[in-house]
Amino acid sequence: MFNWIGTLAVGLTLVIVSDIAVAQDIDGVVEHPMIERYPGQVIAWQHVENYQPYKVATGPVTGYRAIGDWIETEGRVTRTFYKYLGEDKSYSEIYKNYLDALQSENFDIIGEGMSADRKGVAIGSGQWLEVTLRANPIAKPGEVSTLLSGTSSSGGAGVIVAKKERAAGTAYVVVYVEQHSKNYIGTLIDIVEVEAAKTGLVAIDAEAIGSDIDEYGRVVLDGIVFEFDKATLMSESTPALEAIVTYLKANPDKLFYIVGHTDSKGTYSYNIKLSADRALAVADALINRYGIASKRLEPHGVGPLAPAFSNKSDSGRDSNRRVEMVEK
Template identity: 65%
Template sequence: MRALLPGLALTFALTYANPLPAEDIAEAIEHPMVQRYPGSEIRWQTIENYRPYRVATGPVTGYRTIGDWADTEGRVTRTFYRYQGTERDFAEIYLNYLKAFEDEGFEILGKGLSDDRKGVEIGTRQWLEVYLAENPFTKQGEAGTMAAGTSSSGGAGAFVATKDRAAGRVWVVVNVEQHAEDYVGTLIDIVEVEAAQTGLVSVDAEAIGRDLTEKGRVVLDGIEFGFDSADLLPSSDAALQAVVTHMMAHPEQNFYVVGHTDAKGSFDYNARLSTDRAGAVVEALVTRFGVARERLQSHGVGPLVPVFSNVSEAGRDRNRRVELVERP
């Protein structure tokens, strides 16, 4: 069984007895979300504030083809680490990174570990070549050795992970390869997608149906109120219309409309505000859009069900929301 280093984590210092001194390239920046495997050096890096990026989430399905992709865009940080030595191999480094991301609550969308790099699964040579062809390096450097190897090279592994944060979704792709007997290379690509600005995105009927099917609830993006009030703003009409469209298409479904707030202020105030806001949504759907009142029940839960920490403004903004919850 491969060894896991104690203490390996994404946002905490890594511990390892007598780590090799790091000899990073000039101007290299350690991404604050991921700290390196002990003894590794940054040998190549690019940071682009905005670029499209394709995340491969499935195996190779044909000639130079991967069937499953997630197309995204945002700030892209690509960092290549070199571990020089024979104390650890590619699989141990791969498993430590994988466990660290799992422990931090990332959803692992796909993973694979191969001792000979053959086949079509995630982590094989074929998969890496197609993945890099879709996301080519924008400058030359040591990262270009990822798909090469030497006569003493060994296996490789890769995994794809994602997590929804208050500041926006983040995607991570980690590739680890035994480049030579005493050289393990690790390429970590991080794509940070900024959260949408309030008021620019509203839910549509298709999204409502998809989230209700998968989760039994949907956040009604685009529902907006006046500051510290339950007065619906005109910008909420598109989201309200999407609810009506879905309800007309599914006359057998009934719903709770649930208001949520952040944790600023007293509990009693937030509980009352969330109840009033949920009631305002129901009233608008009934009186302005013709939805039967018996199909909707409003409730407020104040700050009791946060989706992110209330410490940051980004987290508080995501916690202030109205949800549609399917009612049996």
């Protein structure tokens, strides 16, 4: 997570124009841990897709509604729109902070640009923004629509396109910043976490476990497989278990919760018990089969209480049925 140099951490609320008006994050949003917001911003819109295509534009506009250089990718896409209310900051200041933060976290900057008047064809211009958002349309209505609706006091805009190779896979970050009006700065941050396989059946390795623990404080134990509606580990889980053991033995002082999750199908009591039994099965396997000290692992089940995605789709439910290792 980024730490802003020379700033203080802020919570989810901000006094705006007076001591009465207060802006807050909209309900039901969770900030992506990969990138920390600019102090004073609030989340006004968010849309998360477990798996979808995304076109990352890396070059200027080359023709009518056309960009010549694209990276076509797919994976988990998290789109979060922030607003900053007030006249004490400029879009260029917020842009520069995000650029510095990405560079300090060893992201490769593969495209960047600002346009004070939004004219021209370069990255960050109004044309560029229009083409990229046509290629990656906003599928959920909300305040993010301000990106393409100027006002009489609209100012400049800027875009940063960044890439990072992580143990858990490639990640792309696209930051759009625009001066919507003299007292409103909008920022859309798109994060694309490239997945090797849509099914998520690739077993996690020790390096990826360490990367996610360091970055998020938790890791989804991909490759752990149970019999249908049971807490019986299948033989396909062995590579994942061995990777977990490798990580635990390399980090002997770390303690963890093993947390089971389910989708929302079935009764609450059934899912709570199933998730707890599955967490216990993983902990028991690590302790009894591989000799990990029992005091290092504390199993719990939370059933459907902490979904990673909506339970309305098959892919969402599939992702919600998981076991995580959470650092104490």
